[in-house]
Amino acid sequence: MDYAIALERVSKSFGKRQVVRDLSLNVRRGKITGFLGPNxxxxxTSMRIMGGLLKPDSGGGSCFGYNIRSQRGRIKPLVGFMTQKFSLWEPLTVRENLLFLARLHAIADPQRRVSQLLEAFSLTGFADALAAHLSGGWQQRVSLAACMLHSPQLILLDEPTAGVDPHARREFWRVLHALAQQGITILVSTHFMDEAERCHELAWIAGGSLLASGTADTIIAAQGLATWAIRGPALSDIEYRLSLSQSVEQTSIYSNTLYITCPQSSPVESLLGGLPRSYRIEKAATSLEDAFAHLMKKGPLP
Ligand SMILES: Nc1ncnc2c1ncn2[C@@H]1O[C@H](COP(=O)(O)OP(=O)(O)O)[C@@H](O)[C@H]1O
Ligand SMILES: [Mg+2]
Structure with a gap:
């Protein structure tokens, strides 16, 4: 089977509030799938359902072939979770933290498994450091090692890089790609577009419904958008003028360039033709961020 997770029309409510709506979603085995969507x-909630921690109200699906409704006990050992607010015991060292968790999970030969993980995650040099003394980035790496203690086939990472500096984020992504190469399936939720671009596949949800899924390139192409880069003086005035046009869907200034994004079908060339000749106008690539902003306006898939 090509998919580690297959959800079919899953819904979940808390009280009167429907949080997941008719969600169908496949997560490819051995790949990194980015899970995106507003707060x-x-x-x-969907990640907890996928990992067998929470039962959906309706709909179903499988995780490694096990039913997410009736075989949740079989799923849990195959899944590692790293939650949004990962926490280590600060008065314990890195090794003691991992040993404690290894014993909690009744892992055979905990000393050996912990040494293996310290090695695999380049943590050996920090083994005897107190967790409290580690930077956010290293704490995050210890938490990732902790969620690998029981050798899961799938890891669900819930906004693992929130509050971590850019260098540590890059290192973290290097580790994720190494794990995927070993065949581990990874689903990672994030708000960072640069992280979304590092994923093999993406799924974007809003209001509990799927808005898009696939590779970044296919999601961008499917939106039928065109983007232009404009360089010249007083870009913020031009941005304002262009944003008044019905044809222009999004505008943004990056450094000395104004980007405008429009539906491919809109008559934007004539609009841009009206700009003074001192402006340089070139076609540019539509970004993932543009595609997602467009999707948010368009709403859920039919
Ligand atoms: N156990 C729960 N009981 C009641 N409401 C919940 C519970 N878990 C989540 N929610 C609500 O469900 C909505 C979706 O939450 P969540 O799945 O955490 O979204 P996200 O991770 O995308 O921010 C939120 O409004 C949240 O407050
Ligand atoms: Mg969340």
Whole structure:
């Protein structure tokens, strides 16, 4: 089977509030899938359902072939979770933290498994450091090692890089790609577009419904958008003028360039033709961020 997770029309409510709506989603085996969506869109809840921690109200699906409704006990050992607010015991060393968790999970030969993980995650040099003394980036790496203690086939990472500096984020992504190469399936929720671009596949939800899924390139191409880069004086005035046009869907200034994004079908060339000749106008690539902003306007898939 090509998919580690297959959800079919899953819904979940808390009280009167429907948090996941008719969600169908496949997560490819051995790949990194980015899970995107605004706060409160149901990412954490869906991840808990996928990993067998929470039963959906309706709909179903499988995780490594096990039914997410009736075989949750079989799923849990195959899944590692790293939650949004990962926490280590600060008065314990890195090794003691991992040993404690290894014993909690009744892992055979905990000393050996912990040494293996310290090695695999380049943590050996920090083994005897107190968790409290580690930077956010290293704490995050210890937490990732902790969620690998029981050798899961799938790891669900819930906004693992929130509050971590850019260098540590890059290192973290290097580790994720190494794990995927070993065949581990990874689903990672994030708000960072640069992280989304590092994923093999993406799924975007809003209001508990799927808005898009696939590779970044296919999602961008499917939106039928065109983007232009404009360089010249007083870009912020030009941005304002262009944003008044019905044809222009999004505008943004990066450094000395104004980008405008429009539906491919809109008559934007004539609009841009009206700009003074001192402006340089070139076609540019539509970004993932543009595609997602467009999707948010368009709403859920039919
Ligand atoms: N156990 C729960 N009980 C009641 N409401 C919940 C519970 N878990 C989540 N919610 C609500 O469900 C909505 C979606 O939450 P969540 O799945 O955490 O979204 P996300 O991870 O995308 O931010 C939020 O409004 C949240 O407050
Ligand atoms: Mg969440």
């Amino acid at each position: 409160g869109s149901g990412k954490t």
